Amino acid sequence: MPSLGTWLAAFFTLCMLSFLYKDNPFFRLAESFFAGLSLGYYIGIVMNQTLKPNLVLPLIQDFHANWNLVFAAGLGVILYFRYVKRVAWVSRWALAVYVGYYVGVNMMQKLHGEVIPQIGNTMLSLRYSGVDTLSNLVMVVGVLAVLIYFYFSAEHKGVVGGVSRIGIWFLMISFGAAFGYTVMGRVSLLIGRMVFLVNEWARPLIGSIT
Amino acid sequence: MNLERVMQVDRRIIYLFVAIGTILPIIFVIGLPVSITPPVQMAFDRIENELQTGDIVLMSFDYGPSSAPENAPMADAMLRHCFSKGIKVVVIALYPLGGLSEAVNELNKVTAEFPELKYGVDYVNLGYKDGAQAAMKKMAENIHEVFPTDVNGTPLDRLPIMKNIRTYRDMKLVVSLATGIIGEWWANLVNAQFGIPVIVGPTAVSAPKYYAYLEAKQMAGLLGGLKGASEYERLVVNRYPKLGEVYATPGLYTATKGMDVQSIVHLIMIAFIVLGNVVYFTTKRKPRKAS
Numbered sequence: 001m002p003s004l005g006t007w008l009a010a011f012f013t014l015c016m017l018s019f020l021y022k023d024n025p026f027f028r029l030a031e032s033f034f035a036g037l038s039l040g041y042y043i044g045i046v047m048n049q050t051l052k053p054n055l056v057l058p059l060i061q062d063f064h065a066n067w068n069l070v071f072a073a074g075l076g077v078i079l080y081f082r083y084v085k086r087v088a089w090v091s092r093w094a095l096a097v098y099v100g101y102y103v104g105v106n107m108m109q110k111l112h113g114e115v116i117p118q119i120g121n122t123m124l125s126l127r128y129s130g131v132d133t134l135s136n137l138v139m140v141v142g143v144l145a146v147l148i149y150f151y152f153s154a155e156h157k158g159v160v161g162g163v164s165r166i167g168i169w170f171l172m173i174s175f176g177a178a179f180g181y182t183v184m185g186r187v188s189l190l191i192g193r194m195v196f197l198v199n200e201w202a203r204p205l206i207g208s209i210t
Numbered sequence: 211m212n213l214e215r216v217m218q219v220d221r222r223i224i225y226l227f228v229a230i231g232t233i234l235p236i237i238f239v240i241g242l243p244v245s246i247t248p249p250v251q252m253a254f255d256r257i258e259n260e261l262q263t264g265d266i267v268l269m270s271f272d273y274g275p276s277s278a279p280e281n282a283p284m285a286d287a288m289l290r291h292c293f294s295k296g297i298k299v300v301v302i303a304l305y306p307l308g309g310l311s312e313a314v315n316e317l318n319k320v321t322a323e324f325p326e327l328k329y330g331v332d333y334v335n336l337g338y339k340d341g342a343q344a345a346m347k348k349m350a351e352n353i354h355e356v357f358p359t360d361v362n363g364t365p366l367d368r369l370p371i372m373k374n375i376r377t378y379r380d381m382k383l384v385v386s387l388a389t390g391i392i393g394e395w396w397a398n399l400v401n402a403q404f405g406i407p408v409i410v411g412p413t414a415v416s417a418p419k420y421y422a423y424l425e426a427k428q429m430a431g432l433l434g435g436l437k438g439a440s441e442y443e444r445l446v447v448n449r450y451p452k453l454g455e456v457y458a459t460p461g462l463y464t465a466t467k468g469m470d471v472q473s474i475v476h477l478i479m480i481a482f483i484v485l486g487n488v489v490y491f492t493t494k495r496k497p498r499k500a501s
Contacts, residue, residue, distance in 0.1 A: 020222065021222060042307060046340055049340070053363075106343075108403075112403060114398045117427075120426070174418070185277075185280065185414035188414060188435060188472065190228075191472065191475075192468075194233055194236055203461075
């Protein structure tokens with residue numbers, strides 16, 4: 001016989017799948033449970049896995065070595081000032097620090113880890129070397145055509161219009177590949193749920209009945 | 211047959227076909243062949259040929275239960291591969307909604323198949339850390355400051371595996387089983403800035419964008435979705451036939467079994483797409499009656 005947890009999981013899975021027939025109260029019940037449980041889980045994990053070991057325990061165990069954590073905690077606390085109208089402006093200071101930090105990290109990351117290597121990988125040789133030349137040619141033509149499609153400072157007619165149409169074709173092919181992968185991903189998730197329903201719920205249930 | 215009616219088929223009929231096509235291959239496993247693609251072969255070769263017994267791999271569980279059907283088989287296959295080869299694994303989780311529970315589940319499942327392994331010596335679970343990018347950056351300076359204790363609260367200095375691991379330099383490879391953007395950060399932050407080779411196992415939805423990183427040699431391999439996981443399973447079983455017994459366990463969900471279902475469902479979808487197009491073009495060619 002399946003356990004209570006398995007019964008609950010099967011019930012909520014079937015509630016979710018019932019949306020395929022049409023919107024109904026069972027689906028909305030499961031949806032609300034899912035949102036609430038996710039938030040509760042997230043709060044719990046942040047409390048136990050982040051705040052406790054990285055802030056609370058270091059401050060309690062060795063305040064002198066970790067006193068600088070008070071600033072981070074302070075910034076976190078003043079974020080909640082936004083809920084008090086009179087001092088809401090204070091929360092912007094913490095937000096400014098977070099945004100500044102994120103921009104700093106992200107700028108370097110995007111430049112160093114994406115822009116430069118990806119541009120470098122697009123500058124391909126067109127000298128004849130067999131199949132590679134064709135592949136490189138497709139890459140160079142594709143990149144240039146797509147860039148021209150997204151260049152809006154010139155009207156898309158004449159040569160610019162023609163090249164941008166080639167860009168549309170390249171975009172369509174890439175969207176097609178992405179869509180194919182998306183379908184595969186969604187079907188994989190369906191398989192996961194169905195495997196659960198068949199192997200962990202239905203089979204033990206039928207086994208216990210027969 | 212009135213072709214116009216075929217064009218207006220209720221979508222729930224299609225769902226019914228998909229449901230039947232999903233359930234039947236789960237009950238009656240077909241065992242369709244799996245072909246290996248270069249990105250997965252690269253990932254396998256990196257671990258098989260370029261890592262030695264005793265080397266350390268950092269495995270990051272950057273997914274939750276929502277994408278586990280795709281990511282969990284990847285994690286299982288890579289853990290089995292590492293443990294079969296005597297590679298030590300340091301596990302972390304950077305995905306908030308269930309990354310840690312997935313790490314615990316998969317580690318418990320796979321380590322039970324290798325009773326000779328010792329926790330804290332051959333593998334360790336450092337737990338979850340919030341703020342993935344900040345954690346990744348800080349780990350380049352000192353992992354012990356990011357994860358002061360393991361998931362059980364044991365200080366890292368008391369775990370033999372962690373005694374000589376301080377930064378990425380002390381590890382040979384990072385593997386990220388990822389949903390969303392976290393896998394990208396491993397490639398464009400950790401690989402780009404600190405040079406450690408990175409293998410990413412993303413969900414199929416995210417896989418296309420990772421090919422750009424693979425082409426630019428920012429990643430050492432790529433396992434795209436369930437298909438990538440099934441290919442890795444096949445490679446692992448071919449190299450370590452003993453693991454074939456594990457993968458043949460009845461009732462055990464594997465990517466290879468999942469791909470049977472995937473193939474059937476795709477065939478159903480293709481059939482409907484072809485049917486829809488044939489009917490569309492046939493009805494379009496009919497001369498319109500004068501109104």
